[in-house]
Amino acid sequence: MSGSEPEQNGANPILRCENLSRRWGGLLAVNQVSLAFWRGEVHAVIGTNGAGKSTLIHMLCGEIEPTSGSVFLHSADVTRWSQARRARAGLGRSYQRSTIFPSFSVLENCRLAAQARSPKPWHWWEPASRCEASLAAATLAARQSGLHDDLDRAAGLLSHGQKRQLEIAMCLATAPQVLLLDEPLAGMGAEETERMLALLAALKADHAIVLVEHDMDAVFRIADRMTVMVNGSIIASGSPQAVRHNPQVQAAYLGEH
């Protein structure tokens, strides 16, 4: 069932999924989820543990195959595409547990990520450290994430907040159009959270940002749209105000707020 794509302000969504489901044996982890993500928006996906958020993200970025349903990136059906291929097409991803390379410098982390766009593996005699294209993209990404003062530090020596920033920087180094961020604020103090939120606000204009988060205060401050998942299904989706006042959501999730 492909039909026409939902439009918003005359634009097509960059990333879209249709009736996405994932079954593990008898357990239905994600149940018929259909969502669309547009450029210029921060779309938060929230829900309790086990609601299926992580599985949804895994299916969107290609780490897990859906049992049924489709994923569309730039209006192309990418359901069968590998994660690497989707990444090259503009789907960036950051992980809940930092996946930076601890023994490399901050700059090298970003440069290696940027190299994916211009891999040139056959030029074995050229040192990678002189690759202009990837260095430029890396410096830009590091600067955007606020790490320009720490370019030569070993990534393993960064503070926790800086590591999360680097995680985002590596994502940005590949020049994506969509950012799938899995709990970027996890384990951050107040000041680091502020910095991260400012970063996300700055990135919003040029990217579609999909955010999975547990920090409700932050989510309500930054999100333009929200989707609430319970037991694999969406129970509410829309503006943060609408979601907050949705009785089902209040009962199931936001009860304590």
Added chain:
Amino acid sequence: MDFSIFLIQCLNALQYGLLLFLVASGLTLIFGIMGVINLAHGSFYMIGAYMAFGLAPIVQTAFGGGFFSTLLVGTFLAVLLGYLLEWAFYSYLYDREHLQQVLMTYGLILVFEELRSLIIGDDVHGVDVPAYLSASIALGQTMSYPVYRLFISGLCLCLALGMYIVFTRTRLGMMIRAGSSNREMVQSLGIDIKFLYRIVFAAGVALAALAGMVAAPVSSVYPNMGGQVLIICFVVVVIGGIGSIRGALLAALLIGFADTFGKVLIPQASGVLIYIMMAMILIWKPQGLFKAG
């Protein structure tokens, strides 16, 4: 091929496959539950075979025991050896990376082989089949089949059944299965995971040694027998799926039949045959036939 020859080969294949299963089940358990890749597993098989050879006269003179007594004493010693080895050596390997485990256990193989060379020597030895099992059953008019080989198959089947019962019907089995999928959870439930691992390891060693003891009269006792069995067991575990006893049984039987009939029908290529089979199964299922459990 006429029918009696075919039947004989089937019985041989069954016996070889079941014996492989006995050794491989220990290997896949040790890997599936403790996450340790144990290259020295073939050495336990070798130790079993040499025990059958070396213990028989001792058991005979000490209390006049015969074959079964030797088996019992040997199994007991193997359990003891497994217990001590786990405590002194293997428990340090659990959290190390695979390469380190590979090399440590490889060093252990060298040590075992030399100890064997020092204690018993490098000659090839035979072990006698006990008198009451040395008869043959007639198959058809001209062929007959040794009872001892049937005994081997029967013993392996009983042990396989015993394993099944322990795993599915006893608390110990339940703990073992839980331990293989979630180590920390089992620990937090108050189960002494160290003791569990020691038991599993000792059982694995005992199974391999028992297989060696029982196989000794048929395949004789010689240096390097451990290495040969080890690699075939690796193929069994790869095909069957790491941690899966069911997979190990199916894969062992598959290899038993492929190898036996391969030797008869295409003797030149028989050595290569099981690897080709492994390659083809890997193309189809890179994780092996079954998942753990």
Added chain:
Amino acid sequence: MTAKRASPLVFVALCFSALALYPLVGGQFGVDLVSKIMIYAIFALSLELLVGGTGLVCFGHAAFFGIGAYAAVLLAPETEAAGAGLLALSVLMAAAYALVVGALSLRTSGVYFIMVTLAFAQMAYYLVHDTPLGGGTDGIYLLIKPVFGAFDLDRPLNLYFLILLSLVLVFAFLALLYRSRFGRALAGIRVNEQRMRATGFSTYPYKLAAFTLSGALAGLAGFLFAVKDGFVNPEMLSWHLSGSVLIMLILGGIGHLRGALIGAFSFALLQEFFKSEAVFGSFAKHWHLGLGLSIMACVALLPHGLVGIPGQLRERLARQAAQRSQGTGAVDERI
């Protein structure tokens, strides 16, 4: 170039210089032994690309070494062979087998990968051991050594320098490769393959390329071995050789090219030590015991190999200094 960066290069340059000058002091036995060790060093370097460079623990590397050796003997014509052509063919054969084994094995990972590579090496072993192709357990002789232009390989010194040249070239090639884009991608795959995929690298082709290249270089080592000894036998594909070359790597230190060099020499010397009747008398025939215990000690006590000793010492000294400077406990991170 900082002092830290220069010292490994200086060390390696010194090693190669020492090797170039060795024939002046070494007798016939010494030259023969060092030739053999240098071939093992090339072999170890090829495996270092896989294990240290890409994080793939392969336990079947002897297969590619042996195939290179057997190809040198089997493909050599009756008369003197053109050395370059025969070398190219041998390397190609080893690379071809590596391509097939890699394509299948890389579908697995972790322990499966280790077991599968071992199994495929055994397959090659049985191919030369059981079939008439390989001449069986007796092996085959290379009656006439190939010729490299005017370079007559029947003279051991010429062979020595050919091997040394190959070693230097392989080392230089891998050093360049490690700092190239391809090498950096391999390094990323070793540390976190998932992250590389998420960034947009299709990791399978990279791993397969590394595996094939590694097999090709092992084949080169095998070719040189066959030319040197004039004899090949199935033991060149045995898993004991696969184990030995892994030991060389961990002994020297994984993750550093010079580790492969140091490891090959240390392993050979260790073997000679345990085999020497001068030290152990009649017990020398049980040299596997000493070797096995050494391997276990090395893995347990020197996880970073011999290359890592300076680092380990520095860390220990730094910790002691930190304990002595009461309270601040500040340690320079660069140490």
